[in-house]
Each structure stands twice: as structure tokens, then as C-alpha cells.
Amino acid sequence: MTCAVSLIWWAFPEGLSTARTLGIVLGWAGCSLLLASLLLMLRETWLAQWLGGLERMYQWHHWTGTTAYVLLLAHPLVLAADVWPNSRLLAWQTLSPFSQGWPIWAGWLSLLLLMLGLAATFIMRIPYQIWRLLHFGLGVGVLLGFVHLVLLGISEPVLPILGLAASFLGWRLIRDDFGLAARPYVVGSVKSVAEGMVEISLKPMAAPAAITPGQFVLVAFLGPTFRDCGEFHPFTVSSNGANHEICIVVKALGNCTRHIQSVEPGAMVRVHGAFGTFLADRPPTPQLWVAGGIGIIPFLALLRTGPVNQPTTLLYLYRAEVDAAFLHELQVIAKGDQLLSLKALATGDKAPDLNSLLSDTQGLANYECYLCGPRGMVAALRKDLHNRGVTPHQIHFEKFEFR
Amino acid sequence: MRRLYLSATLIFWLLVTAFWVGSLWLPPAEKNVAIAVDKSISPTELAKHTAPENCWVAIRGNVYDLSAYLPEHPSQPDILLPWCGKEATEAYNTKSKGRPHSPYADELLVKYRIGILASGKP
Numbered sequence: 001m002t003c004a005v006s007l008i009w010w011a012f013p014e015g016l017s018t019a020r021t022l023g024i025v026l027g028w029a030g031c032s033l034l035l036a037s038l039l040l041m042l043r044e045t046w047l048a049q050w051l052g053g054l055e056r057m058y059q060w061h062h063w064t065g066t067t068a069y070v071l072l073l074a075h076p077l078v079l080a081a082d083v084w085p086n087s088r089l090l091a092w093q094t095l096s097p098f099s100q101g102w103p104i105w106a107g108w109l110s111l112l113l114l115m116l117g118l119a120a121t122f123i124m125r126i127p128y129q130i131w132r133l134l135h136f137g138l139g140v141g142v143l144l145g146f147v148h149l150v151l152l153g154i155s156e157p158v159l160p161i162l163g164l165a166a167s168f169l170g171w172r173l174i175r176d177d178f179g180l181a182a183r184p185y186v187v188g189s190v191k192s193v194a195e196g197m198v199e200i201s202l203k204p205m206a207a208p209a210a211i212t213p214g215q216f217v218l219v220a221f222l223g224p225t226f227r228d229c230g231e232f233h234p235f236t237v238s239s240n241g242a243n244h245e246i247c248i249v250v251k252a253l254g255n256c257t258r259h260i261q262s263v264e265p266g267a268m269v270r271v272h273g274a275f276g277t278f279l280a281d282r283p284p285t286p287q288l289w290v291a292g293g294i295g296i297i298p299f300l301a302l303l304r305t306g307p308v309n310q311p312t313t314l315l316y317l318y319r320a321e322v323d324a325a326f327l328h329e330l331q332v333i334a335k336g337d338q339l340l341s342l343k344a345l346a347t348g349d350k351a352p353d354l355n356s357l358l359s360d361t362q363g364l365a366n367y368e369c370y371l372c373g374p375r376g377m378v379a380a381l382r383k384d385l386h387n388r389g390v391t392p393h394q395i396h397f398e399k400f401e402f403r
Numbered sequence: 404m405r406r407l408y409l410s411a412t413l414i415f416w417l418l419v420t421a422f423w424v425g426s427l428w429l430p431p432a433e434k435n436v437a438i439a440v441d442k443s444i445s446p447t448e449l450a451k452h453t454a455p456e457n458c459w460v461a462i463r464g465n466v467y468d469l470s471a472y473l474p475e476h477p478s479q480p481d482i483l484l485p486w487c488g489k490e491a492t493e494a495y496n497t498k499s500k501g502r503p504h505s506p507y508a509d510e511l512l513v514k515y516r517i518g519i520l521a522s523g524k525p
């Protein structure tokens with residue numbers, strides 16, 4: 001926001017009509033928000049820590065990107081509206097790229113790429129690879145927007161900004177997508193823990209990543225003996241051993257994760273992270289943890305480090321017994337931890353009935369609630385908990401979506 | 404955010420269409436806008452108008468008073484100001500890496516036309 005206000009103040013036009021001034025200000029505001037959006041897509045642990053976590057960064061990335069798009073749509077329309085009272089023809093020629101040169105063509109191409117890239121995010125249900133390509137088009141659209149300004153002859157503040165935008169895109173591409181920021185690991189063991197679910201241990205080959213329970217890492221299998229889809233996927237860490245060996249759990253949800261089920265010890269892996277603040281800074285009040293399916297992993301990671309410090313109820317929901325990964329281990333942990341109460345239940349395809357499951361949990365309004373599971377389950381639980389007097393501040397969850 | 408994207412995109416295209424349709428039905432006065440008084444202006448007279456608040460420029464045989472337009476020109480003032488009081492056809496035809504100005508710019512110029520450049524007399 002500071003970046004946007006500073007840029008508008010710096011470039012604020014003087015002596016123009018109100019509509020033309022507004023049109024120009026809208027353009028600059030859109031540009032600065034796009035720049036902020038590019039910064040927010042960088043996956044750097046220090047940046048994520050500084051800005052409140054990767055998930056929060058992505059929420060702001062979406063907000064700044066969409067707001068910038070709306071402002072940039074309004075920019076040419078307001079400039080055209082400025083001359084409309086004097087000449088309708090001139091108003092259309094202000095908009096039309098056919099009556100103008102490359103500067104306006106660049107502006108239009110930029111807007112169309114932004115339109116298409118955001119359509120891929122908001123409307124179309126398309127495969128991840130195609131979405132990624134269209135999303136990359138958004139980056140090209142941003143650069144074209146700045147080229148539009150350079151071609152108009154506005155070079156002084158724009159060239160450094162164009163350089164900054166290109167640096168952010170290059171940074172993301174080289175450090176995050178090509179994996180320069182990731183650390184080398186090797187697969188130690190692969191263990192089946194439920195139907196279509198494996199726990200993979202990874203040994204560091206260099207300085208290990210710093211990880212706390214509940215965090216996730218971005219992992220890509222890029223070795224010569226085994227390759228996945230060639231891209232980084234987020235996996236929650238299920239344990240972090242004393243020798244810095246970590247474990248991740250992979251559930252076969254798509255082609256890529258299905259392929260990873262067959263990985264063998266010795267395969268090379270790149271690990272980037274860790275990210276996430278899901279179980280960080282928990283207060284000393286009673287806690288309710290609700291896990292759906294593979295959503296048990298962050299809670300398991302925390303329980304594997306030792307007994308809990310506050311009265312905790314863990315509600316573990318899964319479709320069928322064959323899906324109940326780590327259930328026996330959790331039962332053993334709960335038996336040895338007086339503050340931990342475990343309730344495990346196969347729910348089938350039905351939504352869980354919180355009222356019957358938590359009938360003996362008194363004073364739920366005083367609990368801190370941590371939810372991890374499928375999106376529909378988390379949404380239903382939030383509503384149920386709210387109805388039982390739990391405020392939104394007491395409900396913690398991560399969406400785990402990085403589109 | 405999905406709703407914001409959809410509504411903004413829809414309104415954008417509706418307004419673009421409205422501007423296009425509006426340009427097809429021109430009022431009679433706008434069709435005759437290019438007819439101006441053909442006052443003959445000598446190069447000496449032209450050369451007297453070099454200040455930003457009194458800037459005349461000759462382009463393709465016509466003289467334009469660009470004083471009111473200067474603040475609206477997209478590029479830096481130092482690109483256009485040196486041409487005040489001068490014949491600037493070549494500069495107008497070869498802006499940004501040799502490319503001419505757009506038809507839109509030609510249309511815009513008409514509004515600022517004040518006469519024709521008298522050739523052969525001081």
C-alpha cells in the first residue's frame with residue numbers, strides 16, 4: 001500500500017482535467033499493486049516469516065493482483081471518458097489500438113493477458129499444467145504493461161520499475177521454480193501407511209532445512225533415477241528427527257502424487273522451505289484439534305516431539321478404516337499422555353456431526369480450535385464451531401492452496 | 404474475488420462496446436470539426452512562440468498552438484518543449500525509434516490548429 005501511495009504521489013499529474021488525472025492515477029495505482037503482487041509470489045522462507053506466512057502472502061498476492069486488474073481496466077475507460085464530451089470519435093480513438101500505435105497495442109495485450117490469466121484462476125477448471133502456463137502469461141502481461149509506459153515516452157520512473165518487475169519474475173523462476181533455493185536430500189525409506197498413502201523419509205545431503213512441527217516443505221523429485229512432474233509440491237512434514245532426517249506423507253490424489261508412491265530409497269529430492277505457521281504460537285488454553293484424512297499429519301508431527309502442554313482433544317476423522325493412517329501410533333501416544341484425548345471415527349462420505357462427537361466437551365467457547373482437512377470439512381466445521389460460540393479468532397486453519 | 408473479476412470484466416467490455424457504438428453516431432458538428440480558419444503564419448511569427456505557456460509548432464504545413472496540450476502529452480516535457488516555435492514535421496513523423504505518431508494523435512492535433520505555415524516568406 002505504501003509502495004502504491006508513494007508511486008502515485010511521485011507521478012501525480014498537475015494541471016489536467018479531473019477525469020484525465022483520475023485515469024492516470026488509476027494506471028499508476030494498478031502498476032504499483034502489480035509490482036507488490038509480484039513480490040508476494042516469491043517463495044522465500046525469510047520473506048514468508050516477515051509477512052506472516054506463505055498462505056497469507058498468497059492471499060495478499062491474489063488481492064493485490066485482482067485489485068490491480070480492476071484499476072487497470074478502469075484506466076483506459078476513464079481516459080476515454082475525459083474526451084467524450086468534446087468528441088465521441090476521439091474518445092473511441094483513445095481506446096482503440098487500431099487507431100493508435102504500439103504503445104496502445106502493448107497496453108491492450110497486457111490487459112488481455114491479465115484477463116486470460118485471471119480467468120484461468122477464477123473461472124476455468126483446468127489441469128494444473130495449463131493453469132501454470134496461463135499464470136505465467138500474467139507475468140508477461142505485467143511486463144507488457146510497463147513496456148506500454150516506456151513506449152509512451154514515460155521512461156524515468158518506469159525503467160527502474162520494469163527492471164524490478166523482471167527481477168521478481170526471474171527470481172521466482174530461477175530460485176523457486178527451477179529449485180535453486182531448494183536443498184538436496186535423498187530418500188531414506190518408503191513406508192505404506194494407508195491405502196494410497198506413503199511416508200517417505202528424507203536425509204539431508206547438505207545443510208538441512210529449519211523445520212518446526214506443523215510446517216510444510218515444497219518437494220520435487222528431480223534425480224536421474226526417479227523424476228516426478230518436474231515441479232515443487234507442498235507436503236506437510238510428519239517428523240523431524242534429531243539427525244535432521246525428515247519425513248513427508250504423500251497421498252495419491254493426482255497423476256504426480258500417484259507416481260511418487262513408487263519412489264525407492266536412494267532417489268534424489270530437492271526440498272524448499274519450511275513454510276507455514278499453522279501450529280505456531282499456541283496459547284496455553286484447552287485445545288480442540290480436528291483432522292480429516294491426511295490432515296492428521298501436522299498434529300502427528302507435533303505429538304511425535306513429546307507430550308502436549310495443555311488439555312487437548314484430537315478428533316481424527318477418516319472415510320474408512322483403510323484410510324486411518326497412523327491410528328495405532330496415535331492411540332499409543334494418547335495412552336501415554338494424560339492431557340491428550342483421542343477420538344477417531346470413520347465417517348464414510350457423510351459430513352461429521354460435531355454435536356454428537358463433542359457432546360462431552362464442555363465450554364467449547366474457551367477452546368482454541370485447529371482444523372486441518374479437506375476444504376468442505378473445514379468450512380462445515382467452522383460454521384458448526386461458530387454456532388457453538390467459538391469466535392473466528394479461536395479457529396485456526398490453513399487452506400494449503402497455492403494456485 | 405471471483406465475483407469482482409467477473410463483474411469488472413463484464414462492465415469493461417460493455418463500456419468498450421458503448422464507446423465504439425458512440426463513435427459511429429457522430430453529431431454533425433463533430434464531422435466538420437477539422438474546418439478551421441486558414442490563417443497564414445510566417446516562420447518569423449512562429450519562432451516568437453517558444454515558451455511552454457505559448458507554444459506554437461508547425462507540422463506538415465499546419466501551425467498548432469499546443470500550449471494547452473503540453474501538460475497532457477504522455478512523454479517528458481523536455482521531449483516536446485524544444486520544438487516550440489519550430490517546424491517539427493520530422494520529429495513528429497519519427498517519434499520513439501523512428502515510428503510516426505498514431506492516427507489518434509493526428510486527430511488530436513486538429514483541435515489545436517490555428518493556421519497554415521506560410522512558405523517562402525519570412
